[in-house]
Amino acid sequence: MVVPTDVPRAPYPWSPLVKAGGWVFAAGRTATDYETAMAADVGWDPANPYFGKPLELESRYVFESLSRTLAAAGCDLRQDLARLYVWLQSPHPTYEEFLEGSSTTGVHVHDYALAFLAAMDEPRPASAALGIRELIAPGNRIGIDVIAIPGQERQGFEFPAELPSPVVKYSPAIRFGDWIFLAGDLATDFQGDWMTTKHMGDLSAVAPEARVNPYMWYGSSIESQTDYLLSKLAKIAESAGSSLDHCVKADVYFGHPQDLDGIDRVWRRWFPENPPARGTIPYCGLAARGCRIEISMTLLHADSELRKETVETSAAPEPRRHEPQAVRAGNFVFLSTQLPLDSTGAVPKELLHHSELPYLRQPPKLQARYMLENMAAICEAAGTSLANLCRCQMFFDDFADLPASVEEWASHFEADPPVATPVRVGGPLIVPGAHALYDAIAYIPSTDGRS
Numbered sequence: 001m002v003v004p005t006d007v008p009r010a011p012y013p014w015s016p017l018v019k020a021g022g023w024v025f026a027a028g029r030t031a032t033d034y035e036t037a038m039a040a041d042v043g044w045d046p047a048n049p050y051f052g053k054p055l056e057l058e059s060r061y062v063f064e065s066l067s068r069t070l071a072a073a074g075c076d077l078r079q080d081l082a083r084l085y086v087w088l089q090s091p092h093p094t095y096e097e098f099l100e101g102s103s104t105t106g107v108h109v110h111d112y113a114l115a116f117l118a119a120m121d122e123p124r125p126a127s128a129a130l131g132i133r134e135l136i137a138p139g140n141r142i143g144i145d146v147i148a149i150p151g152q153e154r155q156g157f158e159f160p161a162e163l164p165s166p167v168v169k170y171s172p173a174i175r176f177g178d179w180i181f182l183a184g185d186l187a188t189d190f191q192g193d194w195m196t197t198k199h200m201g202d203l204s205a206v207a208p209e210a211r212v213n214p215y216m217w218y219g220s221s222i223e224s225q226t227d228y229l230l231s232k233l234a235k236i237a238e239s240a241g242s243s244l245d246h247c248v249k250a251d252v253y254f255g256h257p258q259d260l261d262g263i264d265r266v267w268r269r270w271f272p273e274n275p276p277a278r279g280t281i282p283y284c285g286l287a288a289r290g291c292r293i294e295i296s297m298t299l300l301h302a303d304s305e306l307r308k309e310t311v312e313t314s315a316a317p318e319p320r321r322h323e324p325q326a327v328r329a330g331n332f333v334f335l336s337t338q339l340p341l342d343s344t345g346a347v348p349k350e351l352l353h354h355s356e357l358p359y360l361r362q363p364p365k366l367q368a369r370y371m372l373e374n375m376a377a378i379c380e381a382a383g384t385s386l387a388n389l390c391r392c393q394m395f396f397d398d399f400a401d402l403p404a405s406v407e408e409w410a411s412h413f414e415a416d417p418p419v420a421t422p423v424r425v426g427g428p429l430i431v432p433g434a435h436a437l438y439d440a441i442a443y444i445p446s447t448d449g450r451s
Helices: 056-072 096-101 110-119 221-239 259-272 362-379 397-414
Strands: 018-022 024-030 082-091 127-132 142-148 154-157 173-176 177-186 247-254 277-281 293-300 306-309 326-329 333-337 389-396 419-424 436-443
Touching: 018 389, 024 056, 024 082, 024 389, 056 110, 056 142, 082 177, 082 419, 127 247, 127 293, 142 389, 142 419, 173 221, 177 221, 221 259, 221 293, 247 259, 247 326, 259 277, 277 436, 333 362, 362 397, 362 436, 389 397, 397 419
Parallel strands: 024 419, 082 127, 127 177, 247 277, 389 419
Antiparallel strands: 018 024, 024 142, 082 142, 154 173, 173 177, 177 293, 247 293, 306 326, 326 333, 333 436, 389 436
């Protein structure tokens, strides 16, 4: 754990920074100073709303805060970032819009992009920007957490010639030694129906190859988009010296949980054996109209001597879909999504509210304990322990559950807790009755201990 002295520290039981295995993990930051929801020096004055754009000002504040935070661990924000997770507060899509297949967030990311381009040197890090319901500080528009790798040469890659390129000049892939990070991508050609007279159904930014015929009762939009997107990522991985076979972790962001079965059908075709660890996060708003899924990936370079190993244990529930409990690569363990589910895919009865005795149990606390105990078993099977968890992203259906969950979390990490980023995505989650899901990375110490 590293504690910066010149940055306000969140009053929660997690670390602002963790260094492990040459990587640096930073907890999520928003534009709060933890005294007021919005720090006074963000620069936005509600009384003068047209002097400065709120999202750009908040983004600049967060990047400056992250810069000072990372400096405490010997990192340079402009040069050492490998991956950037951006959470954009938005009321859209609503639950009903998600249910109808819409995942368009409605956040105009141009103002954020101005701050991003100013804060980062080229080649810029792989990033994913998702719409969510709420951040830890009410009223904040943006939260960011990052992974940095200081002291290693970085290499950025351009989009392959046969693939369309976005307007914002981020790196579709960036390499640090053995590791390649692919940016979050969508099933778009960055053109869609713009400036075209062709009629392909509802206007959208989805690439023509990723669409289904809207006038026939056949075909699956989510499957078509997932397949097209994985083909894009395969070409980007190849251009960076790797392949999807070397993927150790995939972050999958999508709309309504009803889409997950379709995503999984395509996943089984692309990864018939040894699939990567997978985080599946529902109710995420996306930045292109009509797109329903975004995927980012962490891979090993084809020349790496590190091995990709599937982690299995009977001491934790077996995933119901096509993903392992975790994947080990080098000194890191990438866990698949953790939900409070048993091996049947249901929330155990004892973790739910008692219908006749509503004050008998605390489901958020019990579910957090259940997930952390399963994570401990998976970590042990991988050759480490829960004490070596580095980073955990927490996704809640309701922030009213946060205090009880955090209380349980604190009891499992008495010293050097991992970094954490809580966001509210809404619900019901992938299985009704589950109040949170976790996405985590752990470290396997070398003989010289955790660094």
